[in-house]
Amino acid sequence: MTKNNPCVILPSGFQFDYTNLFGEGKITARDVGELSSRLEEAHQAVARMRLTGEVKGHLSKDGLPEKVLFTRLPDLDSGRINSRESLQRLKDFGQSLVNRVDAVISFGIGGSYLGNKVLFDIHAGEFWNVKTAAERNGYPKLYFSGNNIDPRRTGELISLIQSEARAGAADRDQPYRVTLIVISKSGSTLDTMSTFMVAYQELKAMAPLIEVQVVAVTDPAAGADRTLLRKLADDQGWPCFSVPDGVGGRFSIFSEVGLVTGACIGFDLEAFLAGAGDMDILCRTPDVYANPAMLNAALKYIAAEKYGRDIEVFMPYGDYLKSVAEWYIQLLAESLGKRCDREGREVFYGRTPVVAVGTTDMHSQTQQHQDGKHDKVLQFVRVAYWGNDPVIPDIFPGVAKLSEIAGLHLGQALDAALESNAAALAADHRFNATFVLPKLDAYHLGELLYLLALSVAYEGELANVDAFDQPGVESYKRILGPRLKEMKMKR
Incomplete structure (x- = not known):
């Protein structure tokens, strides 16, 4: 949990491994240090939001002051x-x-x-x-x-x-x-x-x-x-x-x-909210290297603003995690894709989000990730323990290529694919990091999703944009309503 050990390991076993995102030839401790005052301000702003619901400059779509209260959702005891x-x-x-x-x-x-x-x-x-x-x-x-x-x-x-x-x-x-x-x-x-x-x-x-x-x-x-x-x-x-x-x-x-x-x-609703609540408690520390949500925000912000990595590929390894990537795409796009900062200046901030699934998209998108422009940061998600994890049988012993993989669990092969992809990308200075879930259950899902939600709150502060409005969405709605009425009148 220090800048010399690029992996945050939580008491639950959840990990944020940013080895391939931090260090020589990548984002440096100096880069993070240069943000120290802004990180302190961001942490104070998120703490204030957690306590009061107030976010600087945030207004509802009707232009009225509006509190932001998602951080209160895991707390069942406050009511x-x-x-x-x-x-x-x-x-x-x-x-x-x-x-x-x-x-x-x-x-x-x-x-x-x-x-x-x-x-x-x-x-x-x-x-x-x-x-x-x-x-x-x-x-x-x-x-x-x-x-x-x-x-x-x-x-x-x-x-x-x-x-x-x-x-x-x-x-x-x-x-x-x-x-x-x-x-x-x-x-x-x-x-x-x-x-x-x-x-x-x-x-x-x-x-x-x-x-x-x-x-x-x-x-x-x-x-x-x-x-x-x-x-x-x-x-x-x-x-x-x-x-x-x-x-x-x-x-x-x-x-x-x-x-x-x-x-x-x-x-399991209780376990899901407990995972989110425990993540929230762990993210109350001002130490960026021990606060996975703030660290994730800082690294992605620096990757985009200093190193031009303004596309984020969210690539969990596992079919049933694809919807997690799709959920995150909305979170990232609506929260951080902003034309103007809080002072009304045009900044056109935000990373373009991309859904991918390992190993599926290693056979489609990885060519672009590996050999395309150096404009991407990849975020992997790994499940450490699958429970039901079949062993690949040696049913064709005379076929060397197939016999070589026999005896491995499918989960082991999946891990090897992720690690190989991450290593190949890192060897060519392609930024990537990995979230590790001890197993795929309600509690660890709550940890992951809450970390991501809190990360966009931190990054909104770093970028000085409102992470909780969505004025771009309202633009098409203002056109759509009258168009539907016009269509109905022509029937």
């Missing part, structure tokens, strides 16, 4: 956003689905999809929906929609649910039960609400063969301040969970927005 009672309500909701609901469809976009997909992939995996109910411990199948206005996929998903209901009708003495979870803070999110309304109508029309329940996740405001979706939920009698104030979509995985999906599949 300020999440609490033991709210977590129990989520778990009770999940249990209410067990052996009663056949399928859940989660409608959301941005963080309301990407974060939820991470929890699903890590806990359930690709083949969840083809397992038997017993193999799922009675939890329902789970599908995602609303993350694109795609006519074909929306129609095919509805047809699938209808077909499943028809196929099992003769063997059931009850309807095929579907729960639709619609996630939108405002209730006017085009992608989410349009696909939800199509599915709701089509599935409701199948009564009594299909029984539809709706759960809304939206702004908790009551009375005259109710959002469109909250009013609709109240009118229809739908149960509600909250999109909390002060928590942007890209940070909402730690709130009911993401946790509601975890509850539907039996994901």
Whole structure:
């Protein structure tokens, strides 16, 4: 945990190995030292945000002062956003689905999809929906929609649910039960609400063969301040969970927005938040070399600003970690891709994020990483222990090339590929670093995602940009609304 040992190892076993990012021919201790006063200011700003929710110059999209509260989400004891009672309500909701609901469809976009997909992939995996109910411990199948206005996929998903209901009708003495979870803070999110309304109508029309329940996740405001979706939920009698104030979509995985999906599949919500909370505590030190979130921010900031590495390739090794990379892409792009600094000066800050997966993209992108421009920093994620880790059998002993790899676990081969990729890149002064998760579970996932969320807060301070607004997103929305109205008038 010092500048002479380029690897932060946490008590949990989680590691941030920045060997290939720090030292001679890379980012130096002097580079970091030159940032010392700004790092101190950044640390104080993040501490103030953690304590008060206040971030210098941050305004809501309506131009009003707005607090930033994502750092409060792991703390169940304060009861300020999440609490033991709210977590129990989520778990009770999940249990209410067990052996009663056949399928859940989660409608959301941005963080309301990407974060939820991470929890699903890590806990359930690709083949969840083809397992038997017993193999799922009675939890329902789970599908995602609303993350694109795609006519074909929306129609095919509805047809699938209808077909499943028809196929099992003769063997059931009850309807095929579907729960639709619609996630939108405002209730006017085009992608989410349009696909939800199509599915709701089509599935409701199948009564009594299909029984539809709706759960809304939206702004908790009551009375005259109710959002469109909250009013609709109240009118229809739908149960509600909250999109909390002060928590942007890209940070909402730690709130009911993401946790509601975890509850539907039996994901360990407490362990996930505990991992995030423990990471938060460890990142309260002002020592940059012992604070993995601040260190990660400093190294990436220096890599971009001093060494021109303004593309970040996030490359976990493992199929089910691809959604983590996709979640991070939104986090990085919306938080740090900014035209202006806090004083209104045009700075055009931010790294272009790229999703990759090892070993898959070693056979597609690595050619560019290794021989293309020196404009990239690569961030690997490694899982140290896989649990079920098959041994490659020696079933073709007469084939030397195949026999050479026999006896290795698949996880060992995956590690060798990562290490070889990292070493080849480092040999050509290609910046890269590795996060190591002791195993792929809820706790260590919480550590990783929270570290990344806190890192963009630190880097926003270093770059003097607001890491919590997204004015570029609002630009197209101002054009889209009138265009849709114009299209409807021409019908």
